[in-house]
Amino acid sequence: MSRTAGSSGKKTLAAIREAGLDLIHERGFEAVSLRQLAARVSLQPGSLYNHIETKQDLLFDLIHNHMVTLLQSVDAALDGIEDPLAQLEAFIAFHLTYHIERKREVFIGSSELRSLDPKNRKKIVALRRTYEERLCDILERGAAKRLFKIDDIPVSAYAILAMLTGICTWYDAKGRIDRKTLIDIHTRLVLQGVLK
Amino acid sequence: MSRTAGSSGKKTLAAIREAGLDLIHERGFEAVSLRQLAARVSLQPGSLYNHIETKQDLLFDLIHNHMVTLLQSVDAALDGIEDPLAQLEAFIAFHLTYHIERKREVFIGSSELRSLDPKNRKKIVALRRTYEERLCDILERGAAKRLFKIDDIPVSAYAILAMLTGICTWYDAKGRIDRKTLIDIHTRLVLQGVLK
Amino acid sequence: MSRTAGSSGKKTLAAIREAGLDLIHERGFEAVSLRQLAARVSLQPGSLYNHIETKQDLLFDLIHNHMVTLLQSVDAALDGIEDPLAQLEAFIAFHLTYHIERKREVFIGSSELRSLDPKNRKKIVALRRTYEERLCDILERGAAKRLFKIDDIPVSAYAILAMLTGICTWYDAKGRIDRKTLIDIHTRLVLQGVLK
């Protein structure tokens, strides 16, 4: 039998992406072999190449896809909000929610930057910087309006992002803390740190 | 003469450790081969085995060594301080300083946990938890004394640690920000977030 | 429409043969993949199998076709000539012309014998021997009539064929030498070497 009934190219590629996210998140890009990936989606290793260009290409595809979605989503989340304080609250809620829901993508997107070849890495780093700029902008406008008191905007932005992103490492959807509480705690931590 | 003049076993092992930290920090454990490591210390790959047990063993050694030092150092840094607020300030200063000075060790210690085999990982995770406890204790005592107002101590501790640890990713000793300023900014951010 | 307008099975097969000659001549049979061949004729690899049996089969087809044509042509070229000297001249002119015009086929026909499986190789070697016999016959009849003085007919025949076939390797239709001159030079070389 040369093809599983009902399978199709699009579905197979989606399965490969999904398995790729899982495996790379668990073990790291270098530690995942295409054999393992193929086994996860019930293919022979060579058959992967009907759907991906190279292993490197799959990694780039996963990360790039994530970054583009992240940027679109943050813009959607901030759309129409004018007040910097409301924007910051929206950003925090968005960032946490997104990072909880896409733990794997987020984790891979930062921990596997170094597995990207230079050309691909450059593209991703640019997108990432664009995302960071969103927070910087909010802090700047809040500072300009004397709502926030911030010593150094880029450093503070990095610090806040590091704090908010940290949950990827430990948050467990089935754990003690529910999502809303988590957002409240972090919102309070950040706002107090930043408000005048 | 088959040995470089003046070299000795201890020195060679130190060189291997140093090169290991460099390479693993740059490329990740899985991406570093013992051939590369050997080349860095001007040895043949086989000769490494006169100094290390296995590649896995070297990784554990590096991380374990780091964790033990970290714990000793934090205890030294907090020694004699009783006031929770002063303790928190000391902790922040210590953590940032240590993480700036040992970027490689810190980075490896968290990003390569998954490259440790289960037995080794367990040991490291226990040490890491011990370190986290130091911060939790401070927060708890501060909260008990009504100095701090904290919604959820473990979550806040994680958030603070994530924020403080974030600098490893971007801090550049030769960059725009000096160390003292960095500590001030972070101290302010954390304290405001936590004080009543 | 999944077929290029005006294409037909026969035309596609002809295109495959032509591309096969080109590619195998350039890179060698083993070095040519059916993917490359398919790309040259704007097909997917699998589609080749609507026109050829196997890769091996295509090679045999190309070489066999060439050998049969070669034999028919040499017989046509020698037809009606009785004098061994005139025959030899005709043979030389024919061989050079044919080998210039079908460089690819000739080259493949000798360099890729080893890529044929034993059964196919046997058939081709028999045809090739038949062709060599044509020259041997001429030399023999010339020697019998005391027109030629030849030490060893098979060896001389091989030597002459090797010389005449050599042009495939270097002759360039757009080069310094025109075809007639080439034939003259070789005719003189061979005849002097053979005449009494």
Add this chain to the structure above:
Amino acid sequence: MSRTAGSSGKKTLAAIREAGLDLIHERGFEAVSLRQLAARVSLQPGSLYNHIETKQDLLFDLIHNHMVTLLQSVDAALDGIEDPLAQLEAFIAFHLTYHIERKREVFIGSSELRSLDPKNRKKIVALRRTYEERLCDILERGAAKRLFKIDDIPVSAYAILAMLTGICTWYDAKGRIDRKTLIDIHTRLVLQGVLK
């Protein structure tokens, strides 16, 4: 047992070269796998890389080595001979002898040029041209002294070389013809073709 007693690097490399010549001569470079080569010298495939850089590198090494030896040998064979006729005779005898004794090298050196990467190919083609020049020089000097009558020296040189090299394809040391006879036949063929 990690090493066969008595083996040494030099010996192993020599065995690899020898097996390489055999296999490439029989099957062609592309058709030989390093697994086959390794099996011939009783090694694991990976162990070959203790002795060669890459497969391509081995090919270049074999051909380059051959070309250098060929050039040194032809110069030695012609050394001290001044008369162009005597030189031509010496060249023919040398070329045939060398090509009989090193069938494999000679065959590979011309049939596998296309398997060399461009950079390597360039180097070999230059050496080959140097060798061809040796014959051209002889023909030129003979023509200048009115000993030879040659229509076109480069073309005649190619034709002669093609003829003499042809034996590689069919000569069998255990066959009907002994080496001296072979040289005589070819010498006569060439000289008659060239003498005034």
Add this chain to the structure above:
DNA sequence: CATGAATGAGCCTTCATTCAT
């Protein structure tokens, strides 16, 4: 202690070929 050469497993990738659609 260092070296050089070996092992055996495994890597990413390409291949000829098949076949449901």
Add this chain to the structure above:
DNA sequence: CATGAATGAAGGCTCATTCAT
């Protein structure tokens, strides 16, 4: 007929590790 997706084998090469010298 062509396609797209699959197979199973094999490709060149790298790896951690071992060990006689």
